Amino acid sequence: MPGNSAIARLLERMPAGLVRRASEQVRSNPVTPTGISALDAALGGGWACGRLNMLVPGPSASTGRTTVAMAAVCAVTSSGLPAAWIDGDGSMDPPSLLACGANTKLLLWVRGPMSADALLKSTHEVIISGMFGLIVVRPPLDGWYGGGAMHWLRLSREAELSGAPVIVLARGSATSAGNSSATFFAALDADWSGPIGAGCLLMGGTLRLETDHSDGHQAECTFRSNAPWLVFQ
Amino acid sequence: MKNAERMFACIFAPAMPLQAMVRTEPDLRELPLAAADGDRGGSRITHISASAGRLGVKVGMTASQARSIAADVVVRQPAAGVVAAAVRALTDIACAFSATVQVESDGRILFEAAGHEAIHGSFLEMGQRIINAAGNDGFIVRVGFGCGIRLAGIASRCGAATTVLETGAVAGVIAGMPVSILEPSPAMLEALTRLRVITVGDLAALPARGIGSRLGNEGTRLHALASGIDESVITKPVVPDDRFIECVKLDWTLDNLEPLIFLIKGAADRISARMQMRGLVPGKAGLTLDLENSGIHFLETAAGGISSSSSTISSVLHRVLSRNPPSSPICGFTLSITASRPRAVQCQLFGPPVIEPSRVRDLTGRLAAIVGEGNVGSPDPDARPARPEYAPVPFDPCPSDARHTRPVRRPGSPAMAFRRFNPPYKATVATGNDLPAEISSNLVSGRICRVAGPWYLDASWWGDGPVAGALYDIEIPGRGVFRLWHDLLDDGWLIDGVWD
Numbered sequence: 001m002p003g004n005s006a007i008a009r010l011l012e013r014m015p016a017g018l019v020r021r022a023s024e025q026v027r028s029n030p031v032t033p034t035g036i037s038a039l040d041a042a043l044g045g046g047w048a049c050g051r052l053n054m055l056v057p058g059p060s061a062s063t064g065r066t067t068v069a070m071a072a073v074c075a076v077t078s079s080g081l082p083a084a085w086i087d088g089d090g091s092m093d094p095p096s097l098l099a100c101g102a103n104t105k106l107l108l109w110v111r112g113p114m115s116a117d118a119l120l121k122s123t124h125e126v127i128i129s130g131m132f133g134l135i136v137v138r139p140p141l142d143g144w145y146g147g148g149a150m151h152w153l154r155l156s157r158e159a160e161l162s163g164a165p166v167i168v169l170a171r172g173s174a175t176s177a178g179n180s181s182a183t184f185f186a187a188l189d190a191d192w193s194g195p196i197g198a199g200c201l202l203m204g205g206t207l208r209l210e211t212d213h214s215d216g217h218q219a220e221c222t223f224r225s226n227a228p229w230l231v232f233q
Numbered sequence: 234m235k236n237a238e239r240m241f242a243c244i245f246a247p248a249m250p251l252q253a254m255v256r257t258e259p260d261l262r263e264l265p266l267a268a269a270d271g272d273r274g275g276s277r278i279t280h281i282s283a284s285a286g287r288l289g290v291k292v293g294m295t296a297s298q299a300r301s302i303a304a305d306v307v308v309r310q311p312a313a314g315v316v317a318a319a320v321r322a323l324t325d326i327a328c329a330f331s332a333t334v335q336v337e338s339d340g341r342i343l344f345e346a347a348g349h350e351a352i353h354g355s356f357l358e359m360g361q362r363i364i365n366a367a368g369n370d371g372f373i374v375r376v377g378f379g380c381g382i383r384l385a386g387i388a389s390r391c392g393a394a395t396t397v398l399e400t401g402a403v404a405g406v407i408a409g410m411p412v413s414i415l416e417p418s419p420a421m422l423e424a425l426t427r428l429r430v431i432t433v434g435d436l437a438a439l440p441a442r443g444i445g446s447r448l449g450n451e452g453t454r455l456h457a458l459a460s461g462i463d464e465s466v467i468t469k470p471v472v473p474d475d476r477f478i479e480c481v482k483l484d485w486t487l488d489n490l491e492p493l494i495f496l497i498k499g500a501a502d503r504i505s506a507r508m509q510m511r512g513l514v515p516g517k518a519g520l521t522l523d524l525e526n527s528g529i530h531f532l533e534t535a536a537g538g539i540s541s542s543s544s545t546i547s548s549v550l551h552r553v554l555s556r557n558p559p560s561s562p563i564c565g566f567t568l569s570i571t572a573s574r575p576r577a578v579q580c581q582l583f584g585p586p587v588i589e590p591s592r593v594r595d596l597t598g599r600l601a602a603i604v605g606e607g608n609v610g611s612p613d614p615d616a617r618p619a620r621p622e623y624a625p626v627p628f629d630p631c632p633s634d635a636r637h638t639r640p641v642r643r644p645g646s647p648a649m650a651f652r653r654f655n656p657p658y659k660a661t662v663a664t665g666n667d668l669p670a671e672i673s674s675n676l677v678s679g680r681i682c683r684v685a686g687p688w689y690l691d692a693s694w695w696g697d698g699p700v701a702g703a704l705y706d707i708e709i710p711g712r713g714v715f716r717l718w719h720d721l722l723d724d725g726w727l728i729d730g731v732w733d
Contacts, residue, residue, distance in 0.1 A: 036647055061677065062713030064649075066733040071647040082588060082630050090655035093730065094612035094623045099648045104612040108628045110600055111608040113655055121603045129596045131588050188732070190714045192683050196668065200685040202706045202714065202732065204649055225649040 032134055032165045035075030039068065042211050042221035043183075047072060047134070047165040052156045052180035054170045060187035064207035066091075067225045068185075069136045069167050070100040077103035081133030084108040084126045088119040088140040099228035108132070116140055120151050127158045127166065135159075138169040156180055184210045191224075202227050240356065241467070242331075242346040243377045244323055244363060245389035248280040249340040250311035253319035256371035256503070257481045265306045269296045272310045314480035314567060316340070321478065322507055323374070326366050328473045329510040330359065335382070335467045341389070343382045345467060360395030370506055379403070381463025387414055403461025408434030415455050424448065433459045475513065475572040477504045486525050486562035490554055493522075493563060498547035500568040505543040508572055514591060516573030520550055523565040530559040534598065545595055546570070552602035588630055597628055649732055651716065657727040662717065669707055669717060669726075676728055677715065683708040687719065706732070 031046035040046050047053045055065040069085075074097075076083045083106065085092055090112035097104060110122050116139065123137050159166045168180075186208040194200045204226040211219045246252050250268040255261045265285035269276040274297035281290050288303035296308040323342050327334045330353060331344035346356065353359040360376035367374040377388025379398040387407060388396040391414070398406055407414065410433050412425050430436050437459035445453045457463065479500035487493050497520070508515060522530040532553050600609045610625025660674035668684045687703035705717040714732040719725075 060711060060713045061715070061731045062733050064733065066650040066652045067647050070650045074647075091652045091730070092612070093651045093653045096648070096650040097612055098614065100650065101648070104614045106630050107611050108597075109610060109612050109625050110604055111610075111625055112604070114604050114608075118603050122600055125596060125599050125603070129592065131592060131596065187711065188714065190683070190708050190732070192685065192708075194685075196684050200683070202649075202685050204646075205714070205732070224646060226646045228648045228651075 030163070032072070033075050034068065035071035036068065036223055038221055038223040039209075042209075042219040044219075047167060048181055049165045050160045050163045051165065052152065052159055053165060053167045054180050054182045055167060056170050056182050056184045058184070058186050062188040062190070062205070063185035064188050064205065064209070064225060065169050065185050066096070067207065068209075069138075069169060070097055070102065072134055072167060073097065073107060073136060074100040074102040076134040077106040079133070080106070082106045082108065082131060083134040083136070084110070084132045085136045086110045086119060086122050086126060086138065087112045088116075088138050089113050091138065096228065112138075113140055116142070120155070123155055123166075124158065127155060127162050127164060130162045130164070132164055135164055135166045136169070137166060139171055141171075152180075182212045184212065186210075188225075203230065238347060239380050239466070240345075240347040240378055241380070241382045241385040242327075242344050242356075242359070242363075243379075243382070243385035243389040244327060244342040244344075244367070244374050245377065245386070246319075246323060246340065246367070246372050246374045248282070249319065250316055251280045251282055252372055253316045254309055254311050256319055256322075257315055257479075257499075259371070259499075261307065265290070265303060267296075267299055267306055267308045268311050269308050270310065271296075274300075276310065278308070309484070312480065312482035312565070314478075315482055318478055318480045319372070321474070322370050322503065323367065323372065324471060325473075325477070325507040325511060326363060326370070328471075329366070330363060333467050333470050334473075335469050336471055337386075341386060343385060343467060346378060356397045357395055360397070364394055366510060370503055379463060380461075381465040382467060383458055383465045384461070384463040386416075387458065390414055398461070401461065404434070404437050404459065407459070408432065408437065412436055412455075412459075415458050417455055418451060421448070421451050421455070473511070476569060477507055477572060478567060478569045479503050480565070480567045482523075482565040483563070486564050488562040490551065490558070493554070493566070494547055494551045497550055497566065497568060498543060500566075501543035501546040501550075501570075504568065504570050505546070508570075511572075513572035514594070515546060515570045517571045518546060518550065519569045519571075520554075521567045521569070522559050522563045523567075524559060525562040525564050528561070530563075532557060534602070542595065545598065549598050549602045590629075593628065593630065651730050652733040653730040654728060657718065657729050660717070660726045660728050662719070662726040669705055669719075672707070672709065672717075672726075672728075674728055677709055677712045679709045679712060681707045682710050686717075704729075 030049040031044065032049055033046040034040050034043065055068065057063045057065055073083045073085065078101065085107060087110060092109065094104070119139055126132065126135055188205040188207060190205045191203040192200055193203050204224060206222060206224050208222050211221065251266055254266070254268065265288050266282040267278045267285050267290055268280040270279050274295065276296050278290065278292055278294045278296065278299055281292060285303065285306050288306060290299045290303055290306050299306050299308055320336060320340050324334060324336055327342045327344045331346060331349060333345040335343045337343065346359065349359065353362060356378045360378070363376050364374055375389050375394055377385050377391065377396045377398070379385035379388045380400050384398050384403060388398045391407065391410065412430055412433055412435065413422060415433065417425065425436065436456055439456060441456060444456045481496055481500060505515070518534045520532045524530055534549055534553060597609050607624065609628065611628045613623060613626050658674045658676040660672050662669045663671040669681050671680050672678060684705055684707050686705035689703050691701045701721045703719045703721065705719065706714060707717055708714045716729045718727045718729045720727070
């Protein structure tokens, strides 16, 4: 058909990948399992590889973001792949990581606290090394945006090129930087047992979160986390 | 041992002080250059480059005379450190070819070469390999082979790039050369000249009987050498050092890091090449800067944190220098890198791919330069929930780490994670019924709706100072679940962290 040949000629002049036919199957992005089946289902398989996966907190300090990040580290290291944790505010708790069941020998820990500049440089080095199956970045307490969105945009491009999933435990309401997706966390619903005082015990909590991907995919997810002293059989 | 079973090699770098200077400052290669035994006008020229010779400069002139004849000639006193580093570099090359190496006081390197043909080919091929290796490090060398170390030294000065004095054919090769190539003492040379013994062949033609009575022990030794007989062997073998040093001295001062890093990269390049030749990798680097005001500025990088790539070494040193710059301009430096053994990768048939150890070392070295020593590694698997700070252990993933033996986690239920505040927040806590009831701090304030605890901790037996206190888990409505520490020694309250 003359129309088809005209379209074909037009497509030949366009840069490859810029235009596609509506009938063509969109290639799905690779994902890395989160280690939590309910969250995998909400995210469409897991954390998107080659992207900044921003975990955005609500007003509460207890939202479950660290729990989710540590579960991902556990899933990746248990499969034999190395992971990296860039601890901008020096808040990573090794016993919690061990309680998650992570293989700590396969985890590179860049210990903070550090400046925003050092965080960006460290993240850059870790991403471009291309060695890690997962990279977790927790920005420092002050100036986490580290001189502007351009730096994070560059990191998102580097993540895209390296193909590594990057989990950013974002601060405040900053939600996106270039090729990124956001997951919003509500306050953790803590679960206690026993009377107040010495007989009381923190049993765990229920996490509620909402995913909002740049491709328009949205989902809500609720699951439970157990206190470390209840996790192991 | 028969001569046929012995073969020694000698690496000879003509005008070594000049070559050492050119090696650290390649720009000097294009200039008429002379080495002097001092830095004053009256100091004597000891070595000259070919271009300086063409301008009329001669060995033995004073520096002032040389400059009056050729205004463009560059007269330098070679720094002892620069020459020593060059000799060590040649020694490293020899160590890559033999286990028995000796360094002569004049900078010639001797080594045992017999038995290495299976690895390095014929002696001519071995000589060419040595010349190539030295050329990569900025040297122009000649290599000689002989059945004794003296004959090997003579062979290296024959003029050809590689000379092999085969047993039985020595006399023929060196017969036409002046007798001075045998390095007689000045008195012996004068006596031989007086006797019209001009070439090695003239000396070899003298009857062996009576040489001793006429020319003494030295005459006998020289006659044997001229006849191709040499029983000398290596007597002072060197022990290969795992510390590689490069030294650069400048005639001017540097007050900017960029040109300094350029020079450091050159030195790191040379060390990296020397290490690769011996199958080693960089481990720990030290940089000593010579300051204009006669002081020094010393910097050190982490052990095992350096890449084998010289650009990485220089960029790590650049970052270290940027954080800790010298107080005054620099007139030279010494780069010292201690070698370590490379780790081989053993991949698994059914396991995931393994990271190459050199890449891990490269990355951890770069990160250590950014965030500081001791802040890059893996969480300690023996970390226990206590109050001391947790320090990382070296990050060293290996294939066996892929199979870790942690307890099996209950599926579908992630463990709740704790996030430590670094540093903890001070708090004022009001109690009711001996339990925290209300809290006030910079982080969070309000009524406490749920409390678990206290759990008492007495850690005085494992720390430097006494630690005694109680832990509480508290919930503040809408703000989160926190862990409180009540120090029983000073009755202070701290918010340790949050369940997140």
